[in-house]
Amino acid sequence: MELVNVALTETIRVLLEEKKYNTLRDILETMKPYDIASVFEELQDEKMPILFRILPKELAAETFVEMDDKTQEFLIHGFSDSELKEVVDELFVDDAVDLIEEMPANVVKRILRQADKDMRKQINELLKYPEDSAGSIMTTEFIVLRPDMTAEMAIKRIRRTGVDKETIYTCYVTDENIKLIGITTVKDLLLADDNDIVKDLMEENVIAVTTLDDQEQVAQMFSNYNFLALPVVDNENRMVGIVTIDDAIDVIQEEATEDIEKMAAVLPSDKPYMKTSVWGIYKKRIPWLLILMLSATFTSIIISSFEGALASVIVLSSFIPMITGSGGNAGSQSSVSVIRALSLGEIEFKNIFTVLWKELRVSFFCGLTLAAANFVKLMIFDLHSSSNAFWIALVVSLTLLGTIMMAKIVGGSLPLLAGKLGFDPAVMANPLITTVCDSLSLLIYFAVATSILHI
């Protein structure tokens, strides 16, 4: 459903060779911008600018926004100045900012030269906001109403000024100082009587964000409150922009991808997997692999210092991967639950004792189950020929109980502590917790073994 047919790209390539431009236009006009963009990305052909010129103006701009930066840059290099101006004129300001952030400096200059003065000013304003802030994803085009208008006047105003606005459905009511005093919707205006006053129709308890609010929190608010757009105000409650739901969805997807990547010890990337070069992927993966490999030195040291004990009961070493593995799995289960709950705004640092009490009970029951299952398995299958089978099985099972409880407490609390200290909780996930749990579980193992087996 999502991937455009490769066959279609081939058809278009052939039609382009044969210069059948009318047929091409007929095909492209039936397609959505996202799908046309996919065709361009698959095409990667010097004839792309010709194909782009075939598109009707508005569709061309909408398609351009959906393309990856490589394709955009290639196209811009093929554009004449007037062609570039046509595309830039059709862009919404926030899309223009996204484009500029991706392009190299010489292309940025060309784009800004083609933008009209007003747009250039708005673009420069938006570029000032820090990455990941509400300001960086907002658009400055929105519908403004006055409180004393009638519904009929309001609708007329929307019809007159709505054409170049990204959304017209949420309207912002401001006073003479552009301070936000209420919001209303086209639905409310349409369903009201013509003579109703905007002031009486508007919702005065407005939820607004400020330009510097974190984009992840802003996106979460869309999910909680079912908004289509959210007003962005400055410190004096003056309207400066709106965040629309399509941008919020992109943020939600990006943040989820970032969390997942961090949990798997990959540095977050802003490019899709298939479009990242081998070298790009290498750079995202190697730092954590190196750090984690070096931190495994601790486990090596612990094992080495118990070489004597291991040599006297050699079977003990065969259970090391099972114990560290179970500890790692138990720890990452807890850390991932807590990290996700933090991301979705369900818990905060102040809930740490509730979380720990919960994890303590869950880990006790999980540990008990694993220990019991393991004890039975060891006695029946693995150790039936050993002389001190019972004691070894006891050591391994007690270690499991201790390890699972330790791992779940560590896994449940580290992300909360990290968040409190200003680090990203997701970085505390899987691999780092696994490394900590590996060392601690080995210490538990050898402590239990030496005291029970007297080695």
Place this chain on the structure above:
Amino acid sequence: MELVNVALTETIRVLLEEKKYNTLRDILETMKPYDIASVFEELQDEKMPILFRILPKELAAETFVEMDDKTQEFLIHGFSDSELKEVVDELFVDDAVDLIEEMPANVVKRILRQADKDMRKQINELLKYPEDSAGSIMTTEFIVLRPDMTAEMAIKRIRRTGVDKETIYTCYVTDENIKLIGITTVKDLLLADDNDIVKDLMEENVIAVTTLDDQEQVAQMFSNYNFLALPVVDNENRMVGIVTIDDAIDVIQEEATEDIEKMAAVLPSDKPYMKTSVWGIYKKRIPWLLILMLSATFTSIIISSFEGALASVIVLSSFIPMITGSGGNAGSQSSVSVIRALSLGEIEFKNIFTVLWKELRVSFFCGLTLAAANFVKLMIFDLHSSSNAFWIALVVSLTLLGTIMMAKIVGGSLPLLAGKLGFDPAVMANPLITTVCDSLSLLIYFAVATSILHI
């Protein structure tokens, strides 16, 4: 921002005790449904039905939808039949269906008895669709227009019929057999001339989904195409409902949470962490912990069968956690990249060779880097006193190179194979891949060690 102040809940509890109902109404009317619902959930008090009766009717219904099922059930038990009817009448059909799916049988009966005949019919229709299908998240209330209407007539029709529709902004143009022939938006209708004909304003290349399409794919389409609503049709292209963007966002969040949980070997849950009981969490976590613990038997067997080799060069056993750990980390990096790309619709099974070729090159460079770093570290720090330091360092470093390459190939291909075979790719993530990689990396280790050290 998201969590309602605990202090506010306390204030409300006290005001409720003191029966200051007017003050309570003033407070609640300034709040959003999501936040009022949070207050109810924190309150968990026998006076909840009294507090609920204070809310204006529409706000009451909107708040009710946002509550967790425990609170909803508690409230319903306190409702008189006529109170229940008032709430049910205000619900959108899809919210009513969500409610019914969560409630026990006796409550469901009471709800259905209060719903009017038409709504009961629609609810029963929707209940038939399988979980996770487009049909299960759609609503059956939407605006229908005819192709020969003028824009003015269309707006009039929307004003007349829009009041109980979840969204009015996307309108569906159907022929006399209710077949979907186009869509148009309130924006297009408002910006058009009064006498323009709907047929000329509508977009005929409609993207629609069918009732049985997977909700995850449907949600992904919102993100690709920037829709506010998506039409759902039956096999004959007849309109049966729409999916709105707020439900799509919920699906996106749920699916990301599910993927993350599966990657951490937790069975997916539909309840937030803080609202799940200890027993509920235990049940989600223990199956995979048991399976993974038992599958670690393989690593134990492999280690046991090389007991002789380990006993002769005892230092070899101290590197086992480092080697299996690095393999596990490298494998989960790859699997998670591939799983996320699959979820976002960026790759399919047919891309397997592109993925493998990419992973092969990335893994070669990652493996080489780790092996070199490790060789230097072993020669300088760990083994400087050993007699055959060079050969042991060589064994460990070559093993690392082989392990990383094996892990990334396994991690990159297993999720794709799983998806092809009809399993969920996410289940193939982290823990399972780690277990497979653990065994394989030990086999590589001992093979390299025995051949180079002749043990």
